[in-house]
Amino acid sequence: MYTSVTRNQTVRILFTISSLCLSSLSFGQAEKGASADNTKTNQIVIKDFHFDPQVLTVKSGEKITWTNRDEEPHTVVSVEKQFKKSGPLDTDQEFTITAGAPGTYTYYCSVHPKMTGTIVVKKS
Ligand SMILES: [Cu+2]
Numbered sequence: 055m056y057t058s059v060t061r062n063q064t065v066r067i068l069f070t071i072s073s074l075c076l077s078s079l080s081f082g083q084a085e086k087g088a089s090a091d092n093t094k095t096n097q098i099v100i101k102d103f104h105f106d107p108q109v110l111t112v113k114s115g116e117k118i119t120w121t122n123r124d125e126e127p128h129t130v131v132s133v134e135k136q137f138k139k140s141g142p143l144d145t146d147q148e149f150t151i152t153a154g155a156p157g158t159y160t161y162y163c164s165v166h167p168k169m170t171g172t173i174v175v176k177k178s
Contacts, residue, residue: 057100062139084154093117096110096117098118098121100128101121103169105120110158110172110173111173111176112174112176114156115178116149128143129143129164130163131162131163132159136154153175154175156170158173159173159174
């Protein structure tokens with residue numbers, strides 16, 4: 055008898071929790087839709103001598119921000135000088151560009167030229 059009551063309560067609590075989750079989920083989506091201002095920022099993290107993600111696909115006009123999470127300084131330099139290069143980024147320092155014309159942009163770190171990454175810009 056006691057166990058069945060407890061189980062009923064557990065079911066009710068689980069149901070309450072799941073409906074709370076559902077309502078916060080739909081609220082989050084509504085909020086996201088309201089703040090559609092076309093200035094999406096795409097993040098690239100520099101960690102352990104790697105650009106992550108290695109290949110990033112963005113739309114023309116979007117922002118791209120690199121953040122250095124290494125203790126070493128790194129730079130972001132376009133192989134074909136298609137965008138402005140960064141200065142040496144210290145730990146936790148950021149560098150931001152705005153994606154230009156559609157195309158494929160490869161870049162590297164001038165301090166460690168084996169570090170490379172690619173940005174694919176699509177039409178917005
Ligand atoms: Cu580097």
